[in-house]
Amino acid sequence: MAATHDTIVLSDLHLSDVQPVLPGRPLWKRYKQADLVVDDCLARFVDHLLDQVAPDSELVLAGDIFDFDGCMALPPRRPRPPFSVSWLERRRGLHAEEPKSAFKMQVILRDHPVFVAALRRWLRAGHRLVLIIGNHDIELHWPAVQQVLRQALPDAPPGSIRFCEWFYISGGDTLVEHGNQFDAYCLCNDPISPTVAWRGRELMRVPFGNLAERYMLNAMGLFNPHVESSFIMSLSQYVGFFFKYMLRIQPLLGLTWFWSAVVTLVDTLRESFLPSVRRPLELEARLHDIAARANATVGQVMALKALHVHPAAFSPWMIARELWLDRALILALLVGASFQVVTVYNVFRPLSPWWALVVFVLLLPPFIFYARGVNSDVDTTEKVLRERLPLAVQIAHTGRVVIGHTHVEHHTRLDHCELLNTGTWSAAYHDVECTRPFGRKCFAWIRPSADGPRQAALCEWKDPGVVALPVVEGAGQKPEGLLAALRAQVAARAG
Numbered sequence: 001m002a003a004t005h006d007t008i009v010l011s012d013l014h015l016s017d018v019q020p021v022l023p024g025r026p027l028w029k030r031y032k033q034a035d036l037v038v039d040d041c042l043a044r045f046v047d048h049l050l051d052q053v054a055p056d057s058e059l060v061l062a063g064d065i066f067d068f069d070g071c072m073a074l075p076p077r078r079p080r081p082p083f084s085v086s087w088l089e090r091r092r093g094l095h096a097e098e099p100k101s102a103f104k105m106q107v108i109l110r111d112h113p114v115f116v117a118a119l120r121r122w123l124r125a126g127h128r129l130v131l132i133i134g135n136h137d138i139e140l141h142w143p144a145v146q147q148v149l150r151q152a153l154p155d156a157p158p159g160s161i162r163f164c165e166w167f168y169i170s171g172g173d174t175l176v177e178h179g180n181q182f183d184a185y186c187l188c189n190d191p192i193s194p195t196v197a198w199r200g201r202e203l204m205r206v207p208f209g210n211l212a213e214r215y216m217l218n219a220m221g222l223f224n225p226h227v228e229s230s231f232i233m234s235l236s237q238y239v240g241f242f243f244k245y246m247l248r249i250q251p252l253l254g255l256t257w258f259w260s261a262v263v264t265l266v267d268t269l270r271e272s273f274l275p276s277v278r279r280p281l282e283l284e285a286r287l288h289d290i291a292a293r294a295n296a297t298v299g300q301v302m303a304l305k306a307l308h309v310h311p312a313a314f315s316p317w318m319i320a321r322e323l324w325l326d327r328a329l330i331l332a333l334l335v336g337a338s339f340q341v342v343t344v345y346n347v348f349r350p351l352s353p354w355w356a357l358v359v360f361v362l363l364l365p366p367f368i369f370y371a372r373g374v375n376s377d378v379d380t381t382e383k384v385l386r387e388r389l390p391l392a393v394q395i396a397h398t399g400r401v402v403i404g405h406t407h408v409e410h411h412t413r414l415d416h417c418e419l420l421n422t423g424t425w426s427a428a429y430h431d432v433e434c435t436r437p438f439g440r441k442c443f444a445w446i447r448p449s450a451d452g453p454r455q456a457a458l459c460e461w462k463d464p465g466v467v468a469l470p471v472v473e474g475a476g477q478k479p480e481g482l483l484a485a486l487r488a489q490v491a492a493r494a495g
């Protein structure tokens with residue numbers, strides 16, 4: 001029998017602590033400042049839904065609702081901090097230990113009271129709330145963090161809030177995931193056992209992409225982490241950006257980048273090779289619990305987990321390439337080789353050290369050729385999604401899948417399934433001043449039908465009002481073609 005309730009899916013809110021405006025640096029982390037917070041818009045959206053949906057409907061928050069990696073709040077030092085804070089944490093944010101993650105959750109909810117109040121109204125009306133864990137809110141795996149959110153929603157009926165590790169099957173017809181498990185740079189290595197042991201402590205294993213935000217983007221506040229084009233640029237674009245914005249605010253950006261990139265690489269490799277905390281006697285109960293909360297079977301849990309991509313963290317060169325450390329290393333080797341050539345020649349015939357510059361210039365073209373040929377692997381995620389999600393739909397026995405993660409909203413019909421991406425509601429902008437929005441505030445609405453199965457639509461919240469977006473027919477089309485079409489849409493909106 002077809003489900004009779006509405007399912008609303010949205011993702012990628014990226015709620016974090018609010019950034020104060022700094023004197024002399026008004027654009028520093030502009031995307032986190034109070035006037036760009038999306039709370040009021042979300043509250044009006046929830047109130048609109050309350051007037052439209054059927055009884056006992058569900059709001060599915062499909063990952064990256066909270067952004068723990070961008071949260072820079074620290075506990076007060078007096079009278080006594082609740083936990084120790086290292087010098088690195090004071091500069092880049094708290095690590096993903098359970099008490100520290102719970103503290104960050106408290107700060108985020110404190111800075112977004114309007115959002116919390118909207119969730120309370122939704123639950124008081126008798127509806128349900130489902131939270132799927134993404135990569136930026138991977139710390140929701142901690143029971144203490146979940147408890148903080150439950151305490152902020154004290155009037156929620158029993159059983160009306162559930163947390164899902166990486167997927168949820170709604171109404172028997174829709175598979176909902178965040179999508180990061182198909183991204184080699186952002187997936188949780190093992191969402192069944194997501195923690196690692198380190199020096200007698202238990203830590204959440206944080207993906208490379210999140211560590212990059214914590215150690216790099218937290219220190220380079222003019223780059224918007226919600227739009228990849230703001231920090232993945234060509235060399236000429238970086239140079240132009242530096243002279244236009246960075247020179248006055250952060251003239252030593254190169255040193256900040258290099259130090260942060262090295263720390264990101266080292267921490268990524270360290271956490272990747274640490275052993276997972278596994279509890280064999282509890283594994284069966286854990287699997288049944290994950291399956292029950294996701295409306296799935298244990299077999300479906302294991303089969304969907306088998307679809308996950310291999311983590312890029314096990315390939316150090318891939319990580320170094322994403323961080324531009326490969327080009328820094330090659331450039332350093334070229335400088336060293338140039339001086340070595342001149343030094344050796346100088347043994348036989350006196351030569352000015354300035355000839356090293358000539359040798360370096362002669363060696364530079366191969367480096368430029370290599371650097372121009374390196375493309376970020378981040379762009380492959382959409383391709384992987386289109387290759388693997390049809391199989392995920394078959395495993396879940398549904399006809400459609402809803403994801404987020406890539407921040408590119410679209411509704412596509414593929415050969416064997418219907419795919420909806422809800423984009424992002426975050427403060428994603430193409431420019432530093434945050435005047436050119438990236439994307440639209442979209443959500444998936446799966447509604448009951450009087451004469452058949454539920455129907456899905458990708459809708460845009462116009463604040464107020466809802467507009468349904470068109471469906472892209474992708475049946476028979478290769479993933480590369482669909483990806484090119486989506487890029488063209490994004491470029492058209494940016495223009």
